[in-house]
Amino acid sequence: MTQTMLxxxxxxxxxxxxxxxxxxxxxxDFGDEELIVVGVLKGSFLFVADLCRHxxxxxxxxxxxxxxxxxxxxxxxxxxxxxxLDVNIEGKNVLIVEDIIDTGLTLTHLMxxxxxxxxxxxxxxxxxxxxxxxxxxxxxxxxxxxxxxxxVVGYGLDHGERYRNLPYIAELxxxxxx
Ligand code: 5GP
Numbered sequence: 001m002t003q004t005m006l007x008x009x010x011x012x013x014x015x016x017x018x019x020x021x022x023x024x025x026x027x028x029d030f031g032d033e034e035l036i037v038v039g040v041l042k043g044s045f046l047f048v049a050d051l052c053r054h055x056x057x058x059x060x061x062x063x064x065x066x067x068x069x070x071x072x073x074x075x076x077x078x079x080x081x082x083x084x085l086d087v088n089i090e091g092k093n094v095l096i097v098e099d100i101i102d103t104g105l106t107l108t109h110l111m112x113x114x115x116x117x118x119x120x121x122x123x124x125x126x127x128x129x130x131x132x133x134x135x136x137x138x139x140x141x142x143x144x145x146x147x148x149x150x151x152v153v154g155y156g157l158d159h160g161e162r163y164r165n166l167p168y169i170a171e172l173x174x175x176x177x178x
Contacts, residue, residue: 124139
């Protein structure tokens with residue numbers, strides 16, 4: 001019988017500490033200028049919430065949603081936008097906030113579309129990055145943690161909509177030995 005196990009990888013305290021550090025970097029880069037923070041749903045919802053609390057007052061928040069992995073552990077390779085931006089980003093500073101960058105396909109696609117809308121700046125923050133999985137190279141401005149090419153859940157990240165509410169990041173392991 002296959003059993004699913006959670007192997008803790010990054011603690012809630014480590015996430016909180018790193019989030020504060022990233023916010024310091026973002027504030028340093030944008031100063032008092034207005035910043036539109038765009039979370040990519042659903043996985044980024046906790047990271048956006050915690051990051052925004054450290055960003056000061058000149059922040060607007062929006063969300064977009066792309067096609068998800070569903071209950072699978074690998075991408076379909078096709079990016080669809082289910083919900084686009086509500087705000088006009090022309091001439092604005094925009095920070096896209098992701099939960100995790102795996103192949104880079106999703107963000108490459110979003111960046112290409114949004115660059116055509118002529119933002120003043122378009123930057124990327126991600127809580128997690130799997131550099132070894134990258135097939136679409138891109139510049140990532142703010143990275144929380146680099147992790148190996150493993151499937152992880154928790155702190156917003158799901159598997160079939162489960163585990164998003166875990167306060168920490170864990171590797172999801174299918175243990176076929178049980
Ligand atoms: P990419 O387009 O970079 O391959 O994938 C980005 C999206 O894939 C993420 O926003 C996330 O929804 C999903 N994803 C990639 N790796 C993982 C993972 O290890 N765990 C979970 N839960 N989702 C992942």
